[in-house]
Amino acid sequence: MSETFDKQTRADLFDYLLRLGDDRLILGHRLSEWCGHGPMLEEDIALSNISLDCIGQAISLLKLAGEVEGEGRSEDDLAYFREAIDFRNLMLLEQPNGDFGYTIMRQFLFDVYSFYLYEALQESTFQPLAEIAVKSLKEVRYHLRHSSQWVLRLGDGTEESRQRIQQALDNQWRYVEEMFVLDDIEERLIVENIAADASALQEKWREMVEKIIHQATLQIPGDNIYKTQGSRQGKHSEHLGYLLSEMQILSRSYPDAQW
Amino acid sequence: MEDNAKMEQFQQRIDAGEKIEPKDSMPEKYRKQLIRMISQHAHSEIVGMLPEGNWITRAPSLQRKLSLIAKVQDEAGHGLYLYCAAETLGIDRDELVQQLLDGKAKYSSIFNYPTLTWADIGVIGWLVDGAAIVNQTMLAKASYGPYSRAMIRICKEENFHKRQGMEIVATMAAGVPAQKKMAQDAVNRWWWPSLMMFGPHDSDSPNSGVLLKWKVKTKTNDELRQRFVNLTVPQARAMGLSIPDPNLKYDPETKNWNFGEIDWDEFYQVIKGNGPCNEERIEARRKAHRDGAWVRDAAAAYAAKHADKSNVA
Amino acid sequence: MSEQKKSTAPDSGDGALWEIFVQEKQGAPHLHAGSLHAPDAEMALQNARDVYARRGRVLSIWVVPAVAITASSPEDDGPFFEPGNDKVYRHPQFYKVPRGVKVF
Numbered sequence: 001m002s003e004t005f006d007k008q009t010r011a012d013l014f015d016y017l018l019r020l021g022d023d024r025l026i027l028g029h030r031l032s033e034w035c036g037h038g039p040m041l042e043e044d045i046a047l048s049n050i051s052l053d054c055i056g057q058a059i060s061l062l063k064l065a066g067e068v069e070g071e072g073r074s075e076d077d078l079a080y081f082r083e084a085i086d087f088r089n090l091m092l093l094e095q096p097n098g099d100f101g102y103t104i105m106r107q108f109l110f111d112v113y114s115f116y117l118y119e120a121l122q123e124s125t126f127q128p129l130a131e132i133a134v135k136s137l138k139e140v141r142y143h144l145r146h147s148s149q150w151v152l153r154l155g156d157g158t159e160e161s162r163q164r165i166q167q168a169l170d171n172q173w174r175y176v177e178e179m180f181v182l183d184d185i186e187e188r189l190i191v192e193n194i195a196a197d198a199s200a201l202q203e204k205w206r207e208m209v210e211k212i213i214h215q216a217t218l219q220i221p222g223d224n225i226y227k228t229q230g231s232r233q234g235k236h237s238e239h240l241g242y243l244l245s246e247m248q249i250l251s252r253s254y255p256d257a258q259w
Numbered sequence: 260m261e262d263n264a265k266m267e268q269f270q271q272r273i274d275a276g277e278k279i280e281p282k283d284s285m286p287e288k289y290r291k292q293l294i295r296m297i298s299q300h301a302h303s304e305i306v307g308m309l310p311e312g313n314w315i316t317r318a319p320s321l322q323r324k325l326s327l328i329a330k331v332q333d334e335a336g337h338g339l340y341l342y343c344a345a346e347t348l349g350i351d352r353d354e355l356v357q358q359l360l361d362g363k364a365k366y367s368s369i370f371n372y373p374t375l376t377w378a379d380i381g382v383i384g385w386l387v388d389g390a391a392i393v394n395q396t397m398l399a400k401a402s403y404g405p406y407s408r409a410m411i412r413i414c415k416e417e418n419f420h421k422r423q424g425m426e427i428v429a430t431m432a433a434g435v436p437a438q439k440k441m442a443q444d445a446v447n448r449w450w451w452p453s454l455m456m457f458g459p460h461d462s463d464s465p466n467s468g469v470l471l472k473w474k475v476k477t478k479t480n481d482e483l484r485q486r487f488v489n490l491t492v493p494q495a496r497a498m499g500l501s502i503p504d505p506n507l508k509y510d511p512e513t514k515n516w517n518f519g520e521i522d523w524d525e526f527y528q529v530i531k532g533n534g535p536c537n538e539e540r541i542e543a544r545r546k547a548h549r550d551g552a553w554v555r556d557a558a559a560a561y562a563a564k565h566a567d568k569s570n571v572a
Numbered sequence: 573m574s575e576q577k578k579s580t581a582p583d584s585g586d587g588a589l590w591e592i593f594v595q596e597k598q599g600a601p602h603l604h605a606g607s608l609h610a611p612d613a614e615m616a617l618q619n620a621r622d623v624y625a626r627r628g629r630v631l632s633i634w635v636v637p638a639v640a641i642t643a644s645s646p647e648d649d650g651p652f653f654e655p656g657n658d659k660v661y662r663h664p665q666f667y668k669v670p671r672g673v674k675v676f
Contacts, residue, residue: 025321032315032324035331036308037543039551040586041339042608042619044308048332049622052325059321076320100554146618153611156564157557164553250319250377257435259319259377259427283646336623343607346589352609353585412606416627552583558611559584565612 005068009192012185013126014069015088016195018078019232021061022089025079026240027110028054029247030097039100046146050107053139060132080251084240091231092175094240098168101154101161105168108147112208113179113201114140120196129194148212155216162217169213170221177227179205273474278404281347289473290348292466293403296475297345298355302366304338305359306540310374311383319377326423327380333420337413344405360545368526369452371534378431378438378445384424386446386453386491392417393487394457402474425494432498446495447503454518455526457484485515492516587611589638592620594630602634610635 005013031051038044062075093110097103118140121133154165180202182190189195213220229235250259269286272279279285308331315331318324342352358364369387374380395417399410428445431438458464458480470476478486495502506519528534586609593602605624610616616635625633 029316032328035315035328036312036335037547037550039547039554040609041305041335041342042586042610042623044335045332045339045622046619048328048335049626052328052332055321055325055328079321099550142621149614149618153561154554154557157560158553160553161557161560246316249317254435254437257438258430259323280646282643339608339623340606343589346607351585353583555584555586555611558587558615562587562612
């Protein structure tokens, strides 16, 4: 499959698949931290389900990345034996869970993005990626329903919940711009119709986010705040290092072991 | 209900193997025993999420991570089914949860032991879930309909837990020396607490008599324990692991594996709250409950505000 | 989250009890799967999907507030159910199958 790509495209595609896979791996990992600690039993089960979907998608995407790279790395090699600077996930997703409102808002902002991204990726000329997108879109549709319903309840719930969820949105607004910024890698892949043009999704993303946020009686933050950048190139916050050191401890301690 | 004729009628139904349903008349003591037993069982599932949940973020492969999340999620589901079964007896889940948080309710002592290495995740699946399955297979035949139905559903799901555990243990027992050491160490630490899961000897079990008479249980603690030992010892041998009991010996006549005496002092100390993790476990539950209060309030407030609209829709 | 207003009212709890019915095959009836707690119908539906439909295929889910269900009482046993047992013509075994006819 990847043999038909030239060297540049193969390297670009590998990086692009890491971006997609790492987003879901890191978010899935964060969500799994909730397991056993949710605000109600039913919600424990719901967050676990979303976590399972995210990690499942990450497995497919990282496996594909390893195949495209062609150096024999498995999805586990990529998850457990890379350093923070080699991770390509959005900075938003590595942020600690905070309270339930913070987790839900992060999920909501990402779900809307993920929804439109997968929708576009269904048309990718790279067939294995298009197939993952078709399957994942069904899952994300449900994630989005879950997170947006909670945004409504927390926004239009009590005074305390409104404050908390608004604070989460204000805090996270600086991370969202990164979803839509293109670099050379993505631009080259867009020309080949392999990657989705994320910059073209921003308007739709904003429309859906605004609709739910306003329905939840919340305010969209002003755009005159500093926006983070560079996590797609490996410039992360400090939180990622701690997350990885926990996640990778066993594999790294016994690199020759099977588990 | 309490008069003799009614009691006799009830006992006849039990003896005939009939299931008792929520609206049926039942002795007050039957109701109380069931609430106690089902809620303890539910609490055990919920507290049981914690020692294993610890290792989700450190699972050594992505597939293992998926399996462990799915397993801990199932335990939440099992707790949920069981709380619902208890609720059919006329008590609210909120009240039951409050009893747990106040330290008034018991749960299985096994979850007050710490998980120290990844091998513990395997051994919990194999031994602890294995012991639970032996117990639950019996409870699936319990005389109270909702409890029995919950147990049937739970037994179906638990099978994957045990297999997952055995696979982890077998892989480690056949692995590099450090893994073998972890696997054996985990068996050494979890073996005796697993035997304790079946409760005190029949002679010291205050509730056993009445539970057997009413067919909530159909086998005694000692019978179940023996069955578990007989099932497990050959599995341990097949995986090249030893059982930490010098008195373990096969009796060809009874076809039982005879085993040594349980340290009952430890058993009662852990029940009393002096186990290695009792405080952490309850505090983790309290924290989740406390931190979630504003979320539950918000959901209730939203539901109240939008109640009229949803009626129209 | 530093200085948040803390609620002083008693805990709202996990919401009302809902009974869940799931349909597993096209054309099959919705069967009772179990119960759960949820603050409202939409949440009950989502929770039902996670709790009772995460294994295997479920086509459709009904959620019903437990308080909306009226159940017959055990005391109704006689008058409610026994007459039906007398009506043998309601049961297929009542009818003789002609020799040589295969019943499907």
